[in-house]
Amino acid sequence: MNPPSPAPVAAPELLRDPALYINRELSQLDFNFRVLAQAKDEQVPLLERLRFLCISCTNLDEFFEIRAAAVRHAQEFGLPPAPDGMSPQAILSAIHDRAAELVDQQYRCWNEVLRPALAEAGVGILAQKAWTARQHRWLRAYFRNEIMPVLSPLGLDPSHPFPKILNKSLNIVVVLKGTDAFGRAGHLALVRAPRSLPRIIQLPESLGGPQNFVLLSAVLSTFVDELFPGMEVQGAYQFRVTRNSELVVDEEEVENLALALRDELVDRGYRPAVRLEIAHDCPKPIMQTLLQNFGLSENAAYRINGPVNLNRVIQVYDLLQRPDLKYPPMSPRVLKTSEGIFELAARNDILLHHPFDSFSTVLELIREAAVDPNVLAIKQTLYRTGKDSGIVEALILAARNGKDVTVVVELRARFDEEANLGLADRLQDAGVQVVYGVVGYKTHAKMLLIVRREGRKLRRYVHLGTGNYHSGTARAYTDLSLISADPDIGNDVHLLFQQLSGLAPKMKLKCLLQSPFTLHAGLIKRIERETRLAQEGKPARIIAKMNALNEAQVIRALYAASQAGVQIDLIVRGACTLRPGVEGVSDNIRVRSIVGRFLEHSRVYWFGNNGAPELYCASADWLERNLLRRVETCFPILDSDLAKRIYREVLQNYLDDNLNAWDLQADGRYLQCQPAPGQPPHSAQQALLEAL
Template sequence: MPHFQHSSETYYNRELSLLDFNRRVLAQALDSSLPLLERLNFLIIFSRNLDEFFEIRIAGLMKQRDLNAIARTPDAIPTEVVLDELSQVIHDTVAQQYQTLNHAVLPALQSEGIRFIQFKDILEKHRAWISHYFSKEVQPVLTPISLDPSHPFPRLVNKSLNFIVSLEGKDAFGRAIEMAIVPAPRSLPRLIKMPVEVEGSAETQIFLTAIIQQHINDLFPGMKATGCYAFRVTRNADLVLAEDVDDLAVALKDELSSRRFGRAVRLEIEDDCPQSIIDYLLDEFDLSEQELYRIDGPINLSRLSTSFNRPELKYPVYTPIIPKVFRKQTAIFDVLKTQDVLLHHPFDSFQPVINLLREAAKDPQVLAIKQTLYRSGPDSDIVQVLAEAARNGKEVTAVIELRARFDEESNITVANILQEAGAVVVYGIVGYKTHAKMILIVRRENNQLLRYAHLGTGNYHAGNARMYTDYGLMTTHPDICEDVHRMFQELTGMGKMAKLKALLHAPFTLHTELLKLIEQEVVAAQAGKYARIIVKVNALTEPQLIAALYRASQAGVRVDLIIRSICCLIPQVKGMSENIHVRSIVGRFLEHTRVYYFEHAGEKRLYCASADWMGRNLFSRVETCFPILESRLKKRIMKDGLLNYLDDNQNAWEMQSHGQWEKVVVEAGAEPQNAQKYLIAQKISTV
């Protein structure tokens, strides 16, 4: 395929696109049709997403700007221009976030008896209890730090809560101290439940900031605090590891300690803070007004995440369903010998995956278990079962990706647990993250070694499996199992690229084969045949695939893209992409499935994968893409996982030709269609 030269006319900036996704998340909090506590939860999710956006994406752009590096992005927009546009959009969006919180969500919660008390809300009836709580629980662990020649500005941890205090008077040593910093210890809760007898409600929580601000003078006896302002600094949290490290785990531990004190990229401070103090902090953190966010409310809304026993204010409880085939007292191995099983989480329970490993750990006929782990956690059932299998004498091999962002420390702990149990732990390939989701079990049956495999689109994490939509395939198909075996050999040993029969895998064949599959649809369309492509992924950024999809559109191929977050392709442009439609689903569950469908001259090829259509997935990660071979499963994914989402008119957004997103509205006379609700109802009907 000839090289396609992108520009801002053909390639939408990825940072702006990711920010667009976060704005779609925020829009859920504005939707009065959603349960009230779920609206609050979407505000919290937006805050967490924005934190990571600053820690990784904004931090990377600022580093490019500081180094005067030319960003070689396909849209060719200068870094400074992107930062300016992002800043403007983020400032507007944060203002909208707090407008929604202060004037919609919090008042509605208060009308339901749920109240969050800030400093401005403290009443006379609260003071005695606050004073007692401060003296007993808070003051003993606070460490005020004066700012003077012998006490330089302290090194503040990434995203930690702090107060800057303006002072009058002299301290015990006769010094006229004008300012001090009071870090809020991380050991203290950010929200404290107030007693019913004080507030008159069982569901009232007070912010730690309010308690400290109420008693800030107690920390500076003999002096007067003339102002106390909460602030938070966000830092660059990306990790950079050298390619030639001797021990990946040791190198990663060293880098983790530096993440807490990376270059400052954002300052959030209460909006009533005087400009002189703000200027002082900006200078201290080497930031400009562009990186300053004046906050009208609690700083860091993720701290509002708390449990309330108010089911009427939440989504109806849904318990994932065990598929019928596993409800009988039949061994999972016996089931899989007769058929492939497809799990669609969270509508299907994740328990069969755990049970498969649990059976394997105890089965005397099982000789070996191999598994990739990207995000699992040391307390997960899967890690405990793998450790048990190793103690039971099974040959357990775990390929653990230590560099899964923000889970690095947890993954080091997982590695230690499994190594102590006797498992072989491999950290994958330096320079290539192991993002594939694979389990392989080797079992002796009738004097033969048989293989059982599980392949998935999502992580082996039971918590995620209740909140993310993902597919998992359990199979004994010989070619697939042989390919999984070869991929494990590739990950743990040395040698040439594994030649696979059924699977496509990155960084070797996946990108090339995807281009071929798209081109085959082009050829079919040019020959007057029906041609169609449907892709459901989390992100689409890879320039060559985008160019290939433009070519497909121009040839008359019908292209439907269901992209959760980043989409750098621009649809509906006359002469370039008018046959391409892009939609995003933002609902109760985080859409995470990766499914690729190609009409393929009526053969209807359908794949599930661990890979998004991003350069990092296709060239810098180990990924799997597995075909769905059984026609009944292929039809099920097509109906439930693709067409169902294309019909959604409740949670869907569509990307326009100018790169912006518009919420899909129900047309007059049309039936409301909610893809996730449909799948829940469908599963409940099988019980």
């Protein structure tokens, strides 16, 4: 549990008091309760509710693979406590309690709410007890013909020790009685489901319609006896193990980062275990056997009343054509012009607010550059791109058309390492110069530079964004894009690419702030400026929107600003370690989280500056890693009309939300906002959709 709210304090030296900080891991877990609330909301279309449930499960997987694994690492190596003062052991204990509560709510939502509601809507995700005789016969034949030939059951005995179990794979532990053909007494066996098998089986129309589905885990558990002829199956219990998935490469010691990462990826699926999910009715001795083999204690075990891989049910969403059970389709604004994008950007900066503005404009910009004979060079950073990326195809086309193309590919983008290794190979084969970034610093910046000859001069066009160059996430995430021909911004981006691709020294930028050099200090400077304004009795205001906040020095600066009277509103989607509303410290700080149809991903910082406001967009959250250990960009919106638009759409609009907003309390709890009596309901995302 989070520590209680502290007594009022005001002295600056007390701003390091651990009671002023919320634990990051527990705050991250709490975000998934807000996601799960969308699955419980009857105002959300039914299949979208299923999607939110699955997202909360996938998020929890990643939490254990990365965050919980990091805490275990801290425990093993005796690392010091975080600013909240909790020891790694205390955090792990609290994680277990909070995660167990989340898991219980997830499966209650599945068993008691969504599964029955789907059945009522004509979508059956059928448990074994609900199968008809015909369905049972068909599934038995399916098991024999499609599943059993690829299974390799393993009996556990001295000559068959406990095997390696792949991260997050579906497995069945089987309790046997009797003897096999060699006279060996049966006890325990394992059945591993290869990843080639579909986790959701769609029944044919002749067996009740194409909207009926069965989980692979149910089929395996039902017919597992056919794998052990002549023996009695006394029990079959599904389980899944989650492993540490953070890749560790000593970049100072390797000569080739790509080769080192390829070696690490081979072993990722078998790294130390951090969590065991197991069927709720599994006997305790069997669970203890599994825990012992995975090197886990009991507080790493979670009994599951349903499929251990519940997130795989998301496939039903994709398989069903039921528009009545999904969000209405949206048609984003498309930039319409008889001119090219270069001609438009040459006159005025272009602002895109995704997904409400189509990402196709960004793609079209690169396509134009690829075929424009006046374009000489293209430079771009790529962190995540997705499969069949149109941007990658345009970059390859540009290289084949004789353009000088340089791409900074971040090989260490978490869970996209393998895809990015393949991407780097494709680009290099096409003649693109590929750079792997900077040793020790992930390149998380989102920037594109196009050098174009116009008359006797060269002109730079840039795209800067808060999100990745990924057409899929551009439809599902809220993000901001700026296309500009401003010479100062263009020169700054040029210098940044020089720094990334060469061995250039630290460079002074005119407009942009950059991690790890000037962004952190620039934020502190602007927060302290608002603090001085408040001390002088002048209006002082800070509004910032981001995905997460934990950097201690920034938080202390915000606390000091609050003490001086600065009014601070923070829109933080996920983890927030700042504790708002503490008397005498943070009573002028409000923190809210918005969870809705689209994943909130844009980062915007606004500083009142005594009536001359400054507005920045960025690729960086206010996290220690983003501000101090990554390459990030933070860019100003110089066009006052565009800055006002961002303030209106991305800041004030979200502060007015009273439907999808959750306000963080001083005790670390989030309370969902409700319209006040007489106040009209307002959803920020819905307002932006209605404006299309």
